[in-house]
Amino acid sequence: MHTDYPFDTNNRAYQRLLTLAGEHFEVVTWENATGRPTMLTLVDVASHDAVSLALIDTADDHQAHALLAVTTDAAMSLHGPIAGRTAAADYAPHLAMHNADIAATTPAALHHPDSMTIGTSEWLTIPPDIAAAAHTGALDTTSVGLVLLDRDRAQMVVVGPFSTPADAQAWQPATDGWPPVDRVVVGLHPPASETDSP
Incomplete structure (x- = not known):
């Protein structure tokens, strides 16, 4: 806003x-x-x-998001950054048409690495079976995201983008009162145009 x-x-x-x-x-x-x-x-x-x-004010759906994709073997990939949740969701059919292994997708807000505080509203609920099995896919990109994965509560937050996996692993949030989470570095793929394959 x-x-x-x-x-x-x-x-x-x-x-x-x-x-x-x-x-x-x-x-x-x-x-x-x-x-x-x-x-x-x-x-x-x-x-x-x-x-x-x-007319009081306006709010725009431009917060940086990534489309989180999970394959049939629960390997995660991120696609973005994309401006806004709606645009990230709209990218899902394009991605699925070019990768038959994708079993599920969801838009995820990108928490900017400059902020060490993650609010409770930023946690994204995911299906428990995906939370239990999710793992990183191939790191074949020049940019990555850090997925903080609470497997017990089936929730996650995506932080990024980062230039290297080492930068992502080095990032530390303020964690007062947090449950234990897994830190999973995931490749962040730039969105492909509709005429290109992802």
């Missing part, structure tokens, strides 16, 4: 709101002296009734 009360007029939800509202209402946009939209008034054309909506 943006800070200091800004508003991104390119925000996809805002643009869709304008499109949909324009199909059913007369839309009046109110702006402040800097040109920032502050309010929308929607006027019903038939009755001339109106409702005004304050």
Whole structure:
């Protein structure tokens, strides 16, 4: 979410709101002296009734994510970084079409290595059978991610990207109150275009 009360007029939800509202209402946009939209008034054309909506801020789905893929033998790979959870999820069909061994995928937020504190909301729940069997695949990339894997609770966090496996292994989070976790270094593959194979 943006800070200091800004508003991104390119925000996809805002643009869709304008499109949909324009199909059913007369839309009046109110702006402040800097040109920032502050309010929308929607006027019903038939009755001339109106409702005004304050525009407080925007939030964009651009946090760095990776698509975690697990093969039929529970080898993990990461694909990213990709801007946003939705874009990471949208990459899954492309990846699966080029690798028949993939059994499951899920978008995972990339915790930036500059922050040593991992919040409880960052833990991603995964199926217990995958948590029990998951292991690293071939490290055949120039970039890696560190998967902190809590096998008992079937949860994980992905930290990265890192330039080398040694950098990933050297990274240490603040761990007050944490359960024991396995540290698994996983290759981070750049997303392939739709015309390339991953």
